[in-house]
Amino acid sequence: MAGPINNIMVYIDGSEESMAAAHYAIALASSTRSRLEAFYVINTKALNDLVKARIFLQEEQLDYEHDLREDAERYLKHVGELAQKKNVRIDAAKAVGNVHQEIVKRVKEREIDLLVIGELSHIRSRRDEFYDETERAMRAVSCSVLIVKDEDRAWELYSGL
Amino acid sequence: MALVDLIKKDVVKVPLVSQTKPEIIDELIDILYNASRIKDREDVREAINKREELGSTGLEFGIAVPHAKTNAVGTLTVAIGISPAGVDFDALDGKPSKLFFLILAAPNQSGPHIEALAEIAKLSKSRTFLTALMNAKSADEVLDLFRLD
Numbered sequence: 001m002a003g004p005i006n007n008i009m010v011y012i013d014g015s016e017e018s019m020a021a022a023h024y025a026i027a028l029a030s031s032t033r034s035r036l037e038a039f040y041v042i043n044t045k046a047l048n049d050l051v052k053a054r055i056f057l058q059e060e061q062l063d064y065e066h067d068l069r070e071d072a073e074r075y076l077k078h079v080g081e082l083a084q085k086k087n088v089r090i091d092a093a094k095a096v097g098n099v100h101q102e103i104v105k106r107v108k109e110r111e112i113d114l115l116v117i118g119e120l121s122h123i124r125s126r127r128d129e130f131y132d133e134t135e136r137a138m139r140a141v142s143c144s145v146l147i148v149k150d151e152d153r154a155w156e157l158y159s160g161l
Numbered sequence: 162m163a164l165v166d167l168i169k170k171d172v173v174k175v176p177l178v179s180q181t182k183p184e185i186i187d188e189l190i191d192i193l194y195n196a197s198r199i200k201d202r203e204d205v206r207e208a209i210n211k212r213e214e215l216g217s218t219g220l221e222f223g224i225a226v227p228h229a230k231t232n233a234v235g236t237l238t239v240a241i242g243i244s245p246a247g248v249d250f251d252a253l254d255g256k257p258s259k260l261f262f263l264i265l266a267a268p269n270q271s272g273p274h275i276e277a278l279a280e281i282a283k284l285s286k287s288r289t290f291l292t293a294l295m296n297a298k299s300a301d302e303v304l305d306l307f308r309l310d
Contacts, residue, residue, distance in 0.1 A: 013272055013273075013274050014270065014273070015272075015273065022162040042203050043272065043275060043276070046275045046276060047275060049279050049282055049283075050275065050279055050282055052221060052282075053220070053282035053285065054253060055218065055220065055226050055228075055278050056257070056278070057216050060215075064271050064275055067268070067269075067271035068275070071269065071270075071271055071272055074269070076175055082178075113278060113290075118206055121165060121166050133276070150191050158261070
């Protein structure tokens with residue numbers, strides 16, 4: 001009988017927290033022999049919001065979108081290399097749009113049974129505590145969610161493979 | 162990382178004392194310099210001014226969001242300043258700007274930069290919250306307004 005975790009997705013956004021999540025997800029995929037995917041969303045929704053709010057000019061929008069696409073390649077490549085070093089197979093995927101919606105969609109499409117994300121903000125903001133896109137995704141996805149805390153421990157698990 | 166994680170007492174200044182746009186920019190940069198968030202004020206000034214030349218970051222309702230990518234920071238960095246009297250910042254509505262968010266990001270951290278700016282865009286939709294911020298008398302009061310008890 002298959003175990004409870006067969007198909008893991010780790011959300012990467014380039015933050016240190018998401019890198020800790022990647023370390024942990026690789027260790028978990030190795031120990032459970034699960035399929036693992038790294039997923040990055042190019043947040044064009046935020047870019048559009050910034051142009052609408054007139055904080056960004058059109059040319060900034062193009063410039064930053066280019067940066068985000070480069071970031072996606074860089075961070076997914078880095079996570080791929082981390083997995084390869086430990087002989088763990090990992091698929092990399094990216095999407096363009098609204099972060100939490102794309103995560104929810106991908107989880108369904110790929111029949112993910114565990115979403116791994118980095119630690120959320122310690123401080124609860126008075127102002128729309130659900131603004132954080134990762135937190136929104138955590139609440140909206142159909143699968144279980146593992147929030148990785150303790151970056152040092154995540155690194156230990158990974159380096160111990 | 163949420164904007165609220167970056168807002169610490171040492172990067173909030175109330176009141177700002179400058180009276181012109183260049184002076185306000187310098188005063189905001191000094192907040193970060195004095196809080197040891199940046200070492201090179203000139204690099205930051207150049208990056209901010211370059212962005213301002215493309216178009217003022219003074220928005221409506223008294224907010225201004227000067228921002229830039231710069232190698233002068235290794236991580237997303239924010240300063241907040243409040244000028245009760247207001248300063249002419251070439252704002253979109255032609256009115257004085259009172260609430261300033263200075264946002265700096267390293268060139269390879271566009272994601273967090275965009276998310277911080279998007280949070281500010283969202284905050285700016287609440288006139289009540291903006292009014293409360295602009296009337297804050299101290300850095301502690303600003304922090305309280307951003308956080309839940």
